Every structure is written in C-alpha cells, then in structure tokens.
Amino acid sequence: MKNIFKFKNKLALVGTIIITVLIFTAICADFLVSEDPRTIDLQGAFSLPSSKHLFGQDQNGADIFSKIIYGAQTSLLVGFSTVLISLIIGTFFGTIAGYLGGIFDQLIMRAVDIFMAFPGLLLAMAISALMEPSIYNIIFALSFSGWVSYARIVRSQVLSLKQFDHVLAAQSLGASRRRIIFYHILPNALGPLIVAATFGIAGAIIGEAALSFLGIGAPPTVPSWGAMLDQGRQHLLDFPHLATYPGIAIMLAVLGFNFVGDALRDRFDPKSHME
C-alpha cells in the first residue's frame, strides 16, 4: 500500500522535474541557444554531434540542439493552448448539458457522439490538411476535436453534484443559477478536470508532433519535434542521430505529463485509496 504511493510519488517527482525543465527551456530559449535554428549550412549537413554542435547538424546543416530547444516552445504552446481552449469549450457545453438537462442535454450529447465517432487524430488530421500550415491552425484542429472529452467529464460531474445537499441548500436560499454553477458546482468538479487536462497536454503534444510528422502541422519555418522526426526518418539508415534527439524529446515531454497525471489521478480518485 505505502510502497505503491512511494513509487508513484517518485514518478510524479520525475515528471514535475521534466515539466519544469521543459517550461524553463521554452521561456529561456533565446538565452540557452546562440544559433538560429533556421541557419542553413550545407557544408556541415549531417555532421555528427561535436562540441560546437552538441546534437550535430541536420540535412540542411541546422543545429539540432537549438531546433530541439525552440521545438519545446512549439510543443508547450500547442499543448497548453489546446487544452485551455478545449477545457473552456468543454466546460461550457458540459455544464449546460448537465445542469439544464432536457433538450439541451440531448442536443449536446448527440453532437458529442458524432465527434466521438472519429477515432484518435482523424478529425484533427482532416481539418489540419485543409488549412494553411500554422501553429494556430494546429491548435484549432486539435481543440476542435479535443473539447468532447472535457464536456463529458463536466456533464457527469455536474449531474451528480447538483444532487448534493450544499447545492440544494444554495438553491433554496435563492442563489442565482450563475452563482450555483460557478461557486457551488464547478469548483467541486475541478479534480477530474485537472487530471484530464494533464493527460490532455501530453495528448496535444503527441498530436502536434503527429500532424507535423505527416507534413500537415507546423510550417517549415517553425521548429517542431514531429517535423524533425519526419526529416530524420528519411536518413535513418545513414544518420540515425537526426531522428533520435527529437524522438527522445517528444517521449520525455509526454512521459513527464503522464507521470504527473497518473499521480494526480490517484490523489483525486478515492477508489485507489481504498484498495
């Protein structure tokens, strides 16, 4: 019993460290790197890691280390923005469906069913493919398909919370609907939402990388780990270092958020304490 929490806490600590380093890297990118990630140096193309180029140079001779550092900005920007937008939209519709019920609930839940019929990144891919490659369009595509899971969580939370005594008490005291929702219901639904959002950031980072990997994500001028991995893949046989660094970066970033999310789920889910 204790043992498992110790182990999970260690993973959560590792996750927190990874996330902190990632955020620090993204904010301080300009100070950490002196070289422009877009520099083209065909003479140095494919050169292996050295003291001047810590992770070597890619097919255009750009410094892989600085592309990784700036790539953290892209990943985090997409990760946090996507989850924030999805959360706002999801909470809005989830609250309406759960609190008002009736025809609103029916309509919103049928829409949710339709969005859920597109497995994985399929919907985001279809949208992203049609639009100009840009960071904002990636965020739009991922949020467009991402809000659904939050709406479901909020709806089920609201449905059970509105039966609670403190909500009934507030209602009988004549509290306004807005006050009940914002002061008495939503704050109590935060736990599961925070857990879902943490996993959501990991998912959005993978989503951005996947879209860029397929060539329908970040434009060529924006450093993206997914795009780097795609370019590196084409030279996998001769120069595996091109794909290795972005691959490790994606994995570590996602792992960090998943570790923390997993620990948070154990904290917020009372079932796991009872085992």
Add this chain to the structure above:
Amino acid sequence: MFHYILRRLMLMIPILLGVSTLVFFIIHLVPGDPVDILLGETALDVNKQVLRQALHLDKPIFVQYGYYVWNLIHGDLGTSLVTNKPVLPTILSRYPATLQLSIAAMIIAMLIALPLGVLAAVKKYSIVDNVSMFVSLLGVSMPNFWLGPLLIIFFSIHLDWLPVSGRGTISHMILPSVTLGAALASILTRMTRSSLLEVITNDYVRTARAKGMRESRVIFKHALMNALIPIITVLGLQFGVLLAGSIITESIFSWPGIGREIVQALQRRDYPMVQGCVLFISFTYVVVNLLTDIMYSIIDPRIRLG
C-alpha cells in the same frame, strides 16, 4: 436480444449522418476556394469553371450537401483527383491490409498485456507490479512515429533480423504490428490489473479458494474469465484508435493499407480520397463499437436488462 440490436442499429443512423455532415461542412466551410486548391491558383479560368460545375460548386451549399448525401447513400464516395477512379473501390482494396495489421497489433497487445496484467495484480505492489506500471506508462508516452523508427534502427539496421518495410511474409508484419500495438498493450495491462483486482474481492473467488482449489485455477478459471468483460469493451473501443494509428504506422513501414493511402492523398491534395478515407474509418469505428456492445450484452446478460 433482437429488439436490442434493432434499437442500436437505428441509433447508428443519426450518428453516421452526423459524421457525414460534419465532414462535409469541414471541407466546404474551410476558407479558400476548393477549385484553387485542386487545380492550383495558376489554372485557366475555363478549366476552373468546368471543374466548378462538375463538382456542383456553382450551386448553393445546401444543394451541394443534398448531392453529397444522395451520392453517399448510393455508396459513391467521390472520384479521386489523381487517378480519376472512384474512391470506394480503392479504399476497399486497401482495407484487408489495414485490417490484418490492426488484428495482428491487437493479438500482440493481448499477448503482452494479459500475462503482465495478471502478474501485476497477483503480485500487487511488488517490484513486478511497479515495473509493469512503469513500462505501461512508457508505452503510452511513446508515440508510434518514434517507436517505429526506433525498432527499425535496432532490429533492422543493427541486428538485421527483420525487414525495414513492405508487406509479404510474417517477418514483415512483426515490427509494424508491435509499433501499432504498443500503446494498446500498455492500456490493456493496466486495465487487466485493475479489473482483476476488483474481481478478486468477490465472494465466488473466496469460495473457490475455500474449497481448496489451486491458486492458478482460481485466478485463471474464476477470476480472469470475469475480469475479461471490461477488457473486451476496451478492446472494441480501441479498435478504432488502432485504425487511426495505422495511418502513421503504415506510412513508416510502407504498409499498403488505408493509412498509407490517406497520407499519400494528403500529400497530393486529393481531397475526395481524404474525405472518403475519413468517412470509411469513422463508419468502421461506429460499426465496431456497435458489435462490441452487442457482444458485451451476449457475454454479460445483465446489460440487456438496463
């Protein structure tokens, strides 16, 4: 039972219609003239006009939508802009390869997840449990577009055991199906563990132990059989995710399925093809979910009563 299936089938229709409508409006409301996208902005005005009429783009959007739904009901998913052939036969000819890969991935995931999950549950909170939990978190964090190249570097380049790409022999299937199945294996491991832990507290498990049954028999015959019910649901739900995941896996390993087709269509800007593949994959997903629910109600009769 018959009524249950009929009701579920009826419920499927609005969802399929909704999916088609959403896809239609995404493609038609995104800024930019489709004709410009299709022909390129430098195309002659005459050609643009011809194509616009051929695609009914000169008509109001609701008329276009009418044509679209009408064609869809008749199994017409459009014509490829590259090959000029109907989209549906191409998709159908690619489908067996994708199905084969997804099923192989599912089998591999089960082969990894069931023993690991049972072991983790039986040796709860031990080193084995911790390690399997860590590995499964690693598995979900490892995107398939990174795992794939990694496996190629190790097994195809360094060890030279398995082919880099293509389809044909069993050895061609191993790397792609492991790549596709890894995340599912992770999810199923955790699912097996938690499901078994829940079942193990039941009275009939205690009874089985009390009458002196061997522990292995208690676990595999009594506990695991019942723990499998939620696992089957997850498997059904995840099948669609496998179909979507095959898009990336297939293009890494040049596996000739729908996934590679859709990626090629994306690169060639062959929108009818993209639209057809997206619709086909979503429809498959909806049908698989229905089948899972029906199977679920056969395995566990309590469901039907609800």
